Amino acid sequence: MEPIYELQAEVLKTLAHPRRLEIVHELAFGPRTVGRLADVLGLPQPNVSQHLALMRASGVVEAERDGREMRYRLVDPDIITACGLMRGALQRRLARLADLSRSSGDEGRATIPVAAGGHS
Amino acid sequence: MEPIYELQAEVLKTLAHPRRLEIVHELAFGPRTVGRLADVLGLPQPNVSQHLALMRASGVVEAERDGREMRYRLVDPDIITACGLMRGALQRRLARLADLSRSSGDEGRATIPVAAGGHS
DNA sequence: GGCACTGATGCGCAGATGCGCATGTGACCG
DNA sequence: CGGTCACATGCGCATCTGCGCATCAGTGCC
Numbered sequence: 001m002e003p004i005y006e007l008q009a010e011v012l013k014t015l016a017h018p019r020r021l022e023i024v025h026e027l028a029f030g031p032r033t034v035g036r037l038a039d040v041l042g043l044p045q046p047n048v049s050q051h052l053a054l055m056r057a058s059g060v061v062e063a064e065r066d067g068r069e070m071r072y073r074l075v076d077p078d079i080i081t082a083c084g085l086m087r088g089a090l091q092r093r094l095a096r097l098a099d100l101s102r103s104s105g106d107e108g109r110a111t112i113p114v115a116a117g118g119h120s
Numbered sequence: 121m122e123p124i125y126e127l128q129a130e131v132l133k134t135l136a137h138p139r140r141l142e143i144v145h146e147l148a149f150g151p152r153t154v155g156r157l158a159d160v161l162g163l164p165q166p167n168v169s170q171h172l173a174l175m176r177a178s179g180v181v182e183a184e185r186d187g188r189e190m191r192y193r194l195v196d197p198d199i200i201t202a203c204g205l206m207r208g209a210l211q212r213r214l215a216r217l218a219d220l221s222r223s224s225g226d227e228g229r230a231t232i233p234v235a236a237g238g239h240s
Numbered sequence: 241g242g243c244a245c246t247g248a249t250g251c252g253c254a255g256a257t258g259c260g261c262a263t264g265t266g267a268c269c270g
Numbered sequence: 271c272g273g274t275c276a277c278a279t280g281c282g283c284a285t286c287t288g289c290g291c292a293t294c295a296g297t298g299c300c
Contacts, residue, residue, distance in 0.1 A: 005138040005145075007214065008207050012141075016132035017258085018125040025125075034277055047259065049278055059213070068267040068276050078209035082202045087128050089198035093179070094127065137288085154247055167289065169248055188246050188297040242300090249294070257286070264279065270272095 014058040015083060019043060020051050027061065028080060031073035134178040135203060139163060140171050147181065148200060151193035 015021060022041055026032055032040075038048040052072055055061045060079065064071045074080050135141060142161055146152060152160075158168040172192055175181045180199065184191045194200050 002142075004207060004211055004214065005141045007210050008203075009136050009138045009141055011206065011210065012132050012136035016129050016136045018129045019258095021125045021129055021132075035275095044260075045277070046261080046279085049276095050258080053278075065267090068274095070277060076209055076213065078212075079206050082206035082209065085205065086131070086199050086202035087124060089196055089202065090127050090131060091124055092198075093196065094124065139288095155245095164290075165247070166249085166291080170288080173248075185297090190247060244297105244299085246297080247295085249292105251291085251293100253289090255287085255289105257284105259283090259285105261281085262279105263281100265277085266275105267277100268273105268275080 010058050011060060011079065014055050014060055017051070019047075020055060021083075021087075023048070023051060023055070024060070024074065024080060024083065027072060027074050028084075031064075031071045033066075033069045033071055035069070037072070130178050131180060131199065134175050134180055137171070139167075140175060141203075141207075143168070143171060143175070144180070144194065144200060144203060147192060147194050148204075151184075151191045153186075153189045153191055155189070157192070 015024065019041060023037055026037060026040055034045060034048055034052065037043075037052075038045045041048065052061060052063070056063055056072075059075055061072050062075050064073070135144065139161060143157055146157060146160055154165060154168055154172065157163075157172075158165045161168065172181060172183070176183055176192075179195055181192050182195050184193070
């Protein structure tokens with residue numbers, strides 16, 4: 001029962017939510033305020049704040065005051081890179097499934113910069 | 121609300137569990153039977169079976185009959201690679217924290233890492 | 241067929257999660 | 271100092287998870 005699994009499970013649990021993934025995706029472009037995130041995602045501000053609190057608690061994001069605003073940004077690029085890798089793999093899987101259904105293929109869609117990491 | 125986030129959240133939710141991460145880690149060495157996994161992880165067989173059912177439902181693993189045994193194996197290497205990348209990043213973070221706590225206040229004492237608090 | 245073995249499933253309960261909503265808290269302005 | 275903006279927090283509820291436990295189902299052997 002290596003503690004690394006507990007830690008990773010904690011982080012994964014934090015990321016395992018569609019809205020939070022969207023938040024991470026948005027934060028990949030740069031720091032954002034709570035209001036901006038709430039606006040972009042079309043979510044109530046308290047909801048976004050709660051999601052951010054969870055992610056901050058698990059060390060995925062960190063916050064910084066700027067006047068009366070709070071600017072959130074991603075902490076560890078590697079984690080987000082891994083997240084992006086997984087998303088890429090899943091997108092390929094989706095594309096493959098769509099390809100099986102219909103003969104037209106629109107795969108290979110590179111959506112995000114995700115820390116400019118690219119493939120290993 | 122791109123469906124990719126829903127899918128990825130589903131997969132992440134599947135992975136966001138210490139025991140399941142252990143299972144994935146074990147499966148990374150090659151296919152395993154349920155009994156073997158239960159034995160290695162020291163978990164009840166029904167529990168392991170439930171975890172495997174979840175992971176199979178989300179497409180993380182797949183199963184194959186072999187006599188009266190069931191052999192489970194990982195489906196997508198990329199996803200597991202991403203998982204491993206994240207684990208590596210977190211391990212570095214753990215190591216860094218341990219290093220900080222050792223050099224800052226604690227003199228060689230048997231230290232129980234309190235938390236990953238840290239205030240900026 | 242009967243039996244042992246390997247794995248899957250159903251059930252119930254305790255604990256955790258997600259959300260809306262109202263409210264609390266800190267920061268700038270006049 | 272009161273008002274307002276930007277965000278955080280507490281509460282209650284519906285829902286979901288994880289687990290143990292007992293049991294069901296498929297397979298091979300005699």
